[in-house]
Structure formats: structure tokens, C-alpha cells
Amino acid sequence: MHLDDVRVLDLTRLLPGPYATQLLADLGADVIKIEDPDAGDYARHLPPRTPDGTGAVFEAVNRGKRSVTLDLKTDDGRDAFLRLVEDADVLIESFRPGVVDRLGIDYETVSDRNPDLVYCSISGYGQDGPYRDHAGHDLGYVGLAGLLDVTRSDTDERPRIPGYPVADMAGGLSAAFAIVSALLSRELGGRGGTYLDCSLSDAVLSFSQAVATPALYGDEPRPGDGFFTGGHPWYNVYETADDRYVTLSALEPKFWQAFCDAVDRPDLASVHGTRDETEQAALRAELEAVFADRTREEWVEFATPQIPIAPVLTPAEALDHPQFADRGMVRRGDDPAILSPIRGASPAPSETPAHGEHTRAVLEAIGCDEAEIEGLLEGD
Known part of the structure; x- marks a missing residue:
């Protein structure tokens, strides 16, 4: 259009x-x-x-x-x-x-x-x-x-x-x-x-709909407890060996299973979806140790289409990432700019x-x- x-x-x-x-x-x-x-x-x-x-x-x-x-x-x-x-x-x-x-x-x-x-x-x-x-x-x-x-x-x-x-x-x-x-x-x-x-x-x-809607039914969403706000170990941010960070977003059981198999920890697969706070705390500690074994770039290379791991980039790193370059989101040269997210838009003025x-x-x-x-x- x-x-x-x-x-x-x-x-x-x-x-x-x-x-x-x-x-x-x-x-x-x-x-x-x-x-x-x-x-x-x-x-x-x-x-x-x-x-x-x-x-x-x-x-x-x-x-x-x-x-x-x-x-x-x-x-x-x-x-x-x-x-x-x-x-x-x-x-x-x-x-x-x-x-x-x-x-x-x-x-x-x-x-x-x-x-x-x-x-x-x-x-x-x-x-x-x-x-x-x-x-x-x-x-x-x-x-x-x-x-x-x-x-x-x-x-x-x-x-x-x-x-x-x-x-x-x-x-x-x-x-x-x-x-x-x-x-x-x-x-x-x-x-x-x-x-x-x-x-x-x-x-x-x-x-806020994915986070705040439970409040309409009498619940009180709290920081760190929600589905999308760090309440679950399989959807969280982890520090790597080089003091950088990556995200793990294995919400679906099939992606969690693929991750567990890839890191040779099939014993963790059955814990996915648990609501038990003690089990969640133990799983988070296990994952912190797993992610601390590799650098951020090693985890990026480790990821596959079935293992949803992504790097936590600085804004400057994001502008240089090949994903955004391939999508034409960033213009370099004499007139640099971050361009429209709408594919099919007019050539950016x-x-x-x-x-x-x-x-x-x-x-x-x-x-x-x-x-x-x-x-x-x-x-x-």
C-alpha cells in the first residue's frame, strides 16, 4: 500500500x-x-x-x-x-x-x-x-x-x-x-x-494484555513472576562465560526438548512447565551453570532453528547485525538512518x-x- x-x-x-x-x-x-x-x-x-x-x-x-x-x-x-x-x-x-x-x-x-x-x-x-x-x-x-x-x-x-x-x-x-x-x-x-x-x-x-489481563480476574501480576517477565527458567536471560548475555525462549515443549538434547541434559526435559517454586529455582541454577560454560558467540553458533537462543546485543551491535542488514533496516554511508519496519514501503527519503x-x-x-x-x- x-x-x-x-x-x-x-x-x-x-x-x-x-x-x-x-x-x-x-x-x-x-x-x-x-x-x-x-x-x-x-x-x-x-x-x-x-x-x-x-x-x-x-x-x-x-x-x-x-x-x-x-x-x-x-x-x-x-x-x-x-x-x-x-x-x-x-x-x-x-x-x-x-x-x-x-x-x-x-x-x-x-x-x-x-x-x-x-x-x-x-x-x-x-x-x-x-x-x-x-x-x-x-x-x-x-x-x-x-x-x-x-x-x-x-x-x-x-x-x-x-x-x-x-x-x-x-x-x-x-x-x-x-x-x-x-x-x-x-x-x-x-x-x-x-x-x-x-x-x-x-x-x-x-x-500490557499478555501480562496485565490476570488482574481483571483478581490476580496481581508481579515483577519476575509472569509468563513473559522472567518467571520461568525456560524463558529467561542468562550470563555467558565472557560476561555477556543470551536469551532462551523455549516456551514450547518441543523447543525445550531440542535444547535439553543439544546440551546433553535430557534429565531437565521433564521439568518444563513446572509451577513448583523449588523445582524452578533448581532448574534456573542448572541453566545458569550450563550457559556459563560458553561465550555469547559460542551460544549464537550453537543455536539452530529449533533451539531459540539469541544474543543480547547493544544498540550499536544490533545495527551491525546481518539479520537487520539483510532486511534493509539500516542505511549506512553519508546519510545513515534506521529505516521503516514496513516491507513494501516507499524507498526511504x-x-x-x-x-x-x-x-x-x-x-x-x-x-x-x-x-x-x-x-x-x-x-x-
Whole structure:
């Protein structure tokens, strides 16, 4: 599927919204990034920076977009933006709830100009609820949604901040999915304009289903006890002889049997599936000793399609791994990037827009004359 004829007005900044629109751009959409005239997207200036001085986060999620600077707090800037709305398919914004109303670009207002517009709001906690107006970032969202509590080996350990910004990425992915679904519905003859409310904390909570669902039946999932959170020795992380780590994910009995046979420990096969804590502790100790006999790379070579062992890689090692190279996930050279996870997406755009780089061209395309453009640029 390609979105070559879809135009997106992107009022987001930092990470969740730009990741959502990057996914759309990778599918071929024309993404026009609307930035304030002063600093633009905050991520442009956040460390770490690329060799040309651009914030690495900004460059990662803004490839192939067009940047237009407009001051939406002025009448002229807002009027120019509403003219852009008339030819757009999607508007996505990540202001705190209520800001678009004050700016005069809320859904009701813009849908009067374009009834077929898909309008998506991304926010930390959503457009309603007691936390609606609270400021927040990824850490707060994963804390509220229960992820932080189980990101540790047991209840005595301090919760650990996840290595990746899970809420930001989950929220961006959810928004992109919702937008494409709304566009498809419109294309198939459903309703035209649609308002989408995407909450980052909701997105994380929706990821909890395999862990949190027992709580709906009165149980309390605890760190280190769950099926997917280290509660079972056959689904866990083990240290190797060179002080590195590998994962063992032998959930199915056939994979566990294959592992036991390969390490010449058929005596361990029958313990798979036990709920007895003493037996589990003994099995974990046996496996710790088994894995300590080989280095991480030796275990990687030992693994087969029937023995689910994988290395625990650093982010830098992951980018160099042949699996991702073969899948075309990483671009090296003069313009390095981590690319779209969607096979069949458009060839990834390589250029990241300079602040306001496309303002004149975009405004000319909607019929602004030279005097109007100069007025808007001077206002910048």
C-alpha cells in the first residue's frame, strides 16, 4: 500500500507524532511539517547531535518531510494554515488538550474548511479523564500504565527505566495505524472526516494484555513472576562465560526438548512447565551453570532453528547485525538512518528538512502572492 496522493499537515514535535508521520512518509505521503518560526521542533536542538549539528532524534524521524514555518498565533499565520487545510487529507497535532481551541485550529473549525479531513490528536493522557491536562513524558506514561512496575526482576528491585521510549513509539505507531485506517474507511465510501484521539499512556496499557489481563480476574501480576517477565527458567536471560548475555525462549515443549538434547541434559526435559517454586529455582541454577560454560558467540553458533537462543546485543551491535542488514533496516554511508519496519514501503527519503526550507514553495502552491508570502516571512 502506498500513500502517494495523501497530504499530511504535521503539527507535532519531539518523538511520538514525528514517528507517526515518518511512517506515513515512508509509505509515500507528502508530509508538510508546520513549525513555529522561532526554534521550530524542539528535537532539532536536542543532544546528541549529528555531525552537521542537527539533533539526532529530529533527523531520525523527519526524513523526506517538507518544513514550513507559520506563526499560528497570528491571524495571517492561522489563515495561511487554514488554506493549507483545504487541500490536506490528514492533520495531526500533539499540543496539550485545549491548545488547538485557543489557536483556532480545532477539529470543528478546520472540518468546516475540509469536511473530509482526518484529524488526529496525540497527547500523553488523551483528551479526557482526570489526567487530561497533566504534563508528562514517556517515563510517566509507562509508570501509569504498569510497565515500569514489571520492568525489574522482582519486587525488591528498583523499577528500571526501559531502554527505549516505549510510550512514545507505541503512541506514534497507534496514531499512524489509526490514520491509515481512517483513510481506508474514507476511500471505501465510509464517513469522510474523522477525529482520532490517541493517548500515549493508553497505547502502553494496550501493550500490557499478555501480562496485565490476570488482574481483571483478581490476580496481581508481579515483577519476575509472569509468563513473559522472567518467571520461568525456560524463558529467561542468562550470563555467558565472557560476561555477556543470551536469551532462551523455549516456551514450547518441543523447543525445550531440542535444547535439553543439544546440551546433553535430557534429565531437565521433564521439568518444563513446572509451577513448583523449588523445582524452578533448581532448574534456573542448572541453566545458569550450563550457559556459563560458553561465550555469547559460542551460544549464537550453537543455536539452530529449533533451539531459540539469541544474543543480547547493544544498540550499536544490533545495527551491525546481518539479520537487520539483510532486511534493509539500516542505511549506512553519508546519510545513515534506521529505516521503516514496513516491507513494501516507499524507498526511504534521505533528506531531513531545514527549518522552514519549503515555506515559500508550499505557500506559492496554495495561491499566496508575493506580498502575502513576504508578510508571513517577515512575521517569522
